[in-house]
Every structure is written in structure tokens, then in C-alpha cells.
Amino acid sequence: MSSTVWCEGAEKTRVLIAPDSGCGGNKPGELLTLRHPKSENGTCYLFNNGMLQELQWFKQSYGSWFLGDYISQDGSLYMATPVDPVFILLPIFDEARMKKGEDPGKFRQVDEILFVEGYPGYQLLLSLAEKCMDVVCQTQEVGSMKFYRLDNSKVLAWLSCKVCCLKKTLPELDKNYAAQDEKQTLVDAVSIVGEYVKTDPWLKLLYDHLGLEFVDPTTKETNMENLPSPNENYMEPSNSLQEKTNKKQGKSGKQTKQAKIETGSKNIRDMFSRACKKKC
């Protein structure tokens, strides 16, 4: 197939890096709106070939694409990476157990737990939830029915695993990471995990468990507020994000790294539909 005809019939284009395994499905991947596990805002996820993926959006202040013999004005790069469904389902399972104080709460069935008002997307995750939530829940089987209740100590052990994996990976990224001491790497690992779980109780429990001093996360959350909100115009905030990154880049190694994490790990809400709307 010649490289010039691929764009026929397409009114707009996006450049996306996504797992190869997503091509093998027998139906199109679905864009789902689910609640972000930290912010609770509606966020766009891709559910493709049985795999839940999150979408990241990277855009420099100025940039366009040459795609073969085609020009795309929007120089954005989108990245779809698998997300551990446990992160996404954690707040849903947390609410469903109706825990009060010392009472560990109720056992519930998965289909009941995944009924989240205003978010029908969760119901597509039924078989995924049955497969993955054992690791953080106590379960009870009655006949053919299985009941789940989130277990705090299991969640904490699970979060520690995540921190442990990240701590191993960070020094391998580049020499700036490799050069920093172990304590700082641990703090970075916890802060990355912290972008996916609520401060209260999970992040506080994790800090406590790891013997780290709890840092008031408000500084970080201020940063999050500066990010594009679903209702804002898409082009403006992307520039501000980039300027922020550039400013930080000029400073010490630690800040360079944080800047990187920011560009890399922010979730872009509703990006496919929103970006489209603005252009229409």
C-alpha cells in the first residue's frame, strides 16, 4: 500500500503509541469514562482486547508532524499504556464495603460493586475485576457466588509491592536517577504511586508503613490543579504545562526528574472527544 493513500477519508489525525497486543481484538477498543482514582474526575481510559489502558498526552509548545506525505498541524503525541485495574477499582471497592470506623464493612458481589451511578463503563470491567481484585480483598464463597471485601492490610502490602518495583526501575532510567541516593528514590517511587491513590487513607498509610515522614501533598495538588481541566480549551493548558516543565528542567537534577514525571504521568481527561470538539 502506498504511503500517500492511507490518509484518504480522514479529516483529522492523531499520533498514538500503543501496545501491539491491542491489534488482535475482534472489535474496536472502547473509550470509557471512569473516575480517576485520585482526583475522582471523569477520565478517559481505553479498554481494548481485554486490557485496560490509560492515555497520556505529550505536547511541546511548538510542533507538528510529518507523517509520510501528510502534515498534521497538531504535534501532540498520545501514549496508551496498560494500567493495573486494581488502582482504578480501589476507590469503588473502598466505597462498596461501607466501612465505618473499626467495622471492616460488608462483603459484596462484584456486579453489585461495579454499579457506579453515572459511570456505566465499570460494568465492562466485570471479568477483569473478578480476576484481579483477589489480591487486595478478603473473599467468601457461598455456593457459586463470590463476595468481596477490600482489606486494608492487603492494600498496603500491594502498594508496597508497587513502590518496590518502581524503586528498582527508577535508577535504570538515566544517569540523573542513578546518581541520587536510595532514600530520594524511595520518596520518588512513593510520590508516583501517590498519583494513583487517595492521600487519605492510602498514601498516609503507605508513608507510615515505610517509615517516611508524611509530606503535605498540597504542593503537589496545586500542580495538578494547573493541569488542563476537562472544560478548558485544549491548546492553552498544554503550553503552560510545557513552560512549567522547561523551567524546572533548568534547575537541579531532582527537579529535572520531577518535571519528567509530570509530563509523563498526567492523565488526560476525555482527550479524544474534547480535542475533536474544539476543532469541529
Added chain:
Amino acid sequence: MGTIDFRAASDENSIADLSGQVHQVPCCIRFDGSAEVSHYFKPKSTEVEIDGVRMEEAHFRGRRLQGATISLPSGYSGFVLGQASNQNANGKRKACSSTEENPCWEAKAKFDKMTYWNHDNLPSKDDTFLRSFHWFSIAEALHKPVKVEDLVAVSHGEK
């Protein structure tokens, strides 16, 4: 709320391969559509290598650009998604894309490497574009499923 259809990409022959022809240029070009890019934009490789990054050279509108080619991480491919136009050959609106709330994207082309171009500075490992690729390693570490055995190992190892 919308779909992304990758199915065409599972068959090598049914989708264009743009590997080596995907360039991120450091300026905003106010145009979307076909253009004779390959006729005018001719990147050349150079002998210059800095910090393991091999520099390439090209010119755009008389300006010298310095770039580097990145291979995509293993297990990943690049896709150019197209949104089907709202009208089909008969001028009727297609059901699928008639609502802006439910965009239907489709993989139109595939690639396994991309080149980014700097205007004022040599490509280096500190370039934001290169560093954005760290995300793939971080995501792998952060999101790979935890097995029950791993949980036991962690809680015992710490106590």
C-alpha cells in the same frame, strides 16, 4: 463514548507502514493534509553522536534542523489514527461519527520509530521528547499486576 479501532493494523498488508517517515518538527505548521513532504524534506544521517544519541540533519524553510530517531519500546507500535469524515461517498452522514461525543478513530498507518527535530540545540538525552519515553518503563513497573506470591514476599521481607 467512542472507539479506537486497531483491527486493520493486525494485517501487515492492509495498512501503510510509515516507519522512517514520522517526523516531529519544532514549529507549528498551520495545515492538515497531504503535501509533498518527501520531495522537499530530506534528512541525512551524520557521524556525530552525543551521549549515545546519533544526530541527523535536515533543512526546513532554509533552517537547519538537528534530530534523532527513537525506536519505540518493545511491545509497542506507533499508530496514526484517523477519524472518519462525517460524510460518506453519498454525502450522507455516517451513523458512527455523527455525534461528537462518540468519536470513532481508526488505525490508518503504523510505524516502529520516529524522528524528532530540534532547531537550536543538538539532540541529547535531556530533550523532553526523549525523556517522555521514560514513561513506558515507569508504567511497566507501576502497572504490572502484583501476584499473591509477591505480596507475601514483600510483607515478609520487611518484617
